[in-house]
Amino acid sequence: MIGRIYAIAQNTFREAVRDRVLYVFFVFVAAVILASRLLAYVSIGDKGKVIMDVGLAAVSVLGVLIGIFIGTGLIHKELDKRTAYTILSKPLARWEFVVGKYLGLAAVVTLNWLVMSFFFMLYLGTLARAGLGPGESFSISGGGLLFALLFVWVEILVVTSVAILFGTVASPILSAVFTFAVFATGRLSDALPRLVEETQGGGGGGAPLRGLDAVFDAILSLLRPVAGELRDLFMLILPNLTLFDVRASAVHGEALPPGWLWRLLYAACYITAVLLAASLFFRRRKL
Amino acid sequence: MAAAIETEKLRVVYSPGLLKRKKVGLAGLDLRVDENELVGYLGENGSGKTTTIKALVGLIPPSGGSARIFGLDVRAPRARRALGYMPENPYFYEHLSGLETLDFYGRLLGVGRAERRARAGELLDRFGLAHAARERVRGYSKGMVQRLGLAQAVLARPRLAILDEPMTGLDPVGRFDVRQAIAEMREGGTTVFFSSHILADVEAICDRVVMLHRGRVVAQGRLEDLLSQRTKAVELAARGVTAAGVRGVGAEGELAACRRVREEGKRLYLTAPDEEAANRLVEAIRRAGGSLELFAPARESLEEHFFRVREAEEKGDAHGRAEALP
Numbered sequence: 001m002i003g004r005i006y007a008i009a010q011n012t013f014r015e016a017v018r019d020r021v022l023y024v025f026f027v028f029v030a031a032v033i034l035a036s037r038l039l040a041y042v043s044i045g046d047k048g049k050v051i052m053d054v055g056l057a058a059v060s061v062l063g064v065l066i067g068i069f070i071g072t073g074l075i076h077k078e079l080d081k082r083t084a085y086t087i088l089s090k091p092l093a094r095w096e097f098v099v100g101k102y103l104g105l106a107a108v109v110t111l112n113w114l115v116m117s118f119f120f121m122l123y124l125g126t127l128a129r130a131g132l133g134p135g136e137s138f139s140i141s142g143g144g145l146l147f148a149l150l151f152v153w154v155e156i157l158v159v160t161s162v163a164i165l166f167g168t169v170a171s172p173i174l175s176a177v178f179t180f181a182v183f184a185t186g187r188l189s190d191a192l193p194r195l196v197e198e199t200q201g202g203g204g205g206g207a208p209l210r211g212l213d214a215v216f217d218a219i220l221s222l223l224r225p226v227a228g229e230l231r232d233l234f235m236l237i238l239p240n241l242t243l244f245d246v247r248a249s250a251v252h253g254e255a256l257p258p259g260w261l262w263r264l265l266y267a268a269c270y271i272t273a274v275l276l277a278a279s280l281f282f283r284r285r286k287l
Numbered sequence: 288m289a290a291a292i293e294t295e296k297l298r299v300v301y302s303p304g305l306l307k308r309k310k311v312g313l314a315g316l317d318l319r320v321d322e323n324e325l326v327g328y329l330g331e332n333g334s335g336k337t338t339t340i341k342a343l344v345g346l347i348p349p350s351g352g353s354a355r356i357f358g359l360d361v362r363a364p365r366a367r368r369a370l371g372y373m374p375e376n377p378y379f380y381e382h383l384s385g386l387e388t389l390d391f392y393g394r395l396l397g398v399g400r401a402e403r404r405a406r407a408g409e410l411l412d413r414f415g416l417a418h419a420a421r422e423r424v425r426g427y428s429k430g431m432v433q434r435l436g437l438a439q440a441v442l443a444r445p446r447l448a449i450l451d452e453p454m455t456g457l458d459p460v461g462r463f464d465v466r467q468a469i470a471e472m473r474e475g476g477t478t479v480f481f482s483s484h485i486l487a488d489v490e491a492i493c494d495r496v497v498m499l500h501r502g503r504v505v506a507q508g509r510l511e512d513l514l515s516q517r518t519k520a521v522e523l524a525a526r527g528v529t530a531a532g533v534r535g536v537g538a539e540g541e542l543a544a545c546r547r548v549r550e551e552g553k554r555l556y557l558t559a560p561d562e563e564a565a566n567r568l569v570e571a572i573r574r575a576g577g578s579l580e581l582f583a584p585a586r587e588s589l590e591e592h593f594f595r596v597r598e599a600e601e602k603g604d605a606h607g608r609a610e611a612l613p
Binding site for chain 1 (some may be wrong): 299301336341344345346347348362365366367368369372373374377378379380382383391392394395397436439452
């Protein structure tokens with residue numbers, strides 16, 4: 001079992017590397033990091049923090065984009081090009097195939113994250129030595145930065161698993177849209193309870209609504225009684241990506257985020273659950 | 288002993304979508320292939336050949352009935368340990384070389400590293416791909432990909448090889464190579480089940496054929512049994528007798544029924560429509576003082592048999608539909 005999963009994962013990794021998927025993004029990374037420098041010049045306040053913030057955001061967004069774009073097309077490509085036929089006719093369970101594909105892609109995004117992080121730290125180190133400009137000092141909290149990068153990596157792994165899940169049931173374009181929507185809402189997980197409270201507290205009074213506003217209001221009125229339950233359902237299904245956003249701690253030179261071990265455990269459980277669901281969907285699929 | 292392949296009322300139903308009608312791929316297929324047989328699977332496009340094969344190799348979960356390989360349910364991955372499969376128009380990872388491709392499949396099959404290397408080299412050599420072993424599959428011709436497909440199918444010396452249209456798109460040399468490879472598999476003790484549109488190839492190498500029409504088996508049996516059931520004509524050659532002489536001994540009717548009557552030198556050549564008429568003509572030739580030199584029943588070819596069965600099924604279906612009408 002391990003040997004088969006490893007063979008699938010290694011082949012997935014090899015394909016991405018040989019297709020030079022990673023090279024394009026290195027160029028983007030360089031451009032974005034340089035842009036952070038430019039932003040620092042035009043911004044007011046602590047320019048070092050701006051550079052750190054923009055750089056970490058770039059590593060996060062580009063890592064997630066690679067995960068989404070490769071992950072959503074990975075299984076579809078196997079079916080479209082029919083390479084899956086000769087693989088799945090071997091004594092290999094479908095879940096082994098899904099897990100192997102995920103691990104291979106995880107290796108790709110990890111390599112990409114490592115390279116981006118390395119260049120980013122090198123860049124920050126250079127800035128710390130040379131300074132930002134005349135009279136402007138720049139200091140890095142090494143530990144905080146490393147943990148921020150580690151959690152960015154964890155977030156990329158979580159989003160990549162979601163991309164694989166959608167890739168087993170929908171076309172690459174739809175899967176990419178869905179995964180991106182999950183990523184965006186996952187990042188807003190903290191705001192969801194507030195939104196629900198506002199929805200529950202709203203309604204009544206004011207001028208009568210017309211057109212689309214009236215339709216939305218009617219829908220909201222229908223949802224209002226179950227808003228709490230819907231929130232709980234969404235919170236359960238959607239990944240709470242805000243748990244992995246510890247950039248603020250790093251930028252402000254703070255120590256480890258509270259409950260960091262639980263956050264990592266949450267990520268591991270979430271990825272396992274998503275891969276289980278992907279395997280179940282893929283198991284029923286007629287090729 | 289468990290059959291190499293055994294299906295009972297195997298059904299496959301495709302559900303294209305919520306609002307579209309379901310499509311029946313296989314409508315209760317009963318099929319049995321015994322060990323060491325070489326069986327050809329025939330049927331026109333859309334008859335369910337590829338669906339059967341996909342269900343047998345685990346690519347399509349059956350919707351009903353059962354399918355077993357050496358007694359094991361095809362849904363269990365371990366049923367595929369004894370199996371080698373080549374899909375129609377096989378595709379492989381283009382970023383891998385031929386050698387890497389076989390190594391990859393060897394790993395999936397649990398073959399040890401040393402054996403993988405030895406076997407991959409041996410097979411690349413056997414299928415004429417040794418020169419391109421380190422070239423990426425991206426640069427392979429169709430024939431080379433097809434041969435690589437056969438190589439991966441027999442990599443772990445399977446007890447059963449299932450090949451879907453292995454000769455499709457190949458030139459005569461390629462077809463000959465594939466036929467030879469199939470014959471070698473069989474000599475090596477592998478049971479071979481393959482589908483094909485090229486009936487001449489099936490006739491040349493198979494022990495038994497199974498004919499499929501609209502997801503059901505409509506004819507099956509050993510080739511000699513299927514084809515000897517129907518003699519389409521009998522060629523006769525006699526010496527020392529003429530057509531007038533045969534007519535003179537009271538065989539005018541038999542002679543008139545002949546498809547061909549030709550006199551050439553001292554020989555008379557006749558083509559009788561069936562064996563009974565031919566036997567009566569032989570008696571007449573002897574009575575007229577001639578001696579028989581040739582008695583050759585011309586059997587129906589597999590292609591002719593296939594079309595006859597298909598036509599009968601079409602008529603049967605039309606009849607059934609007409610009866611079902613109010």
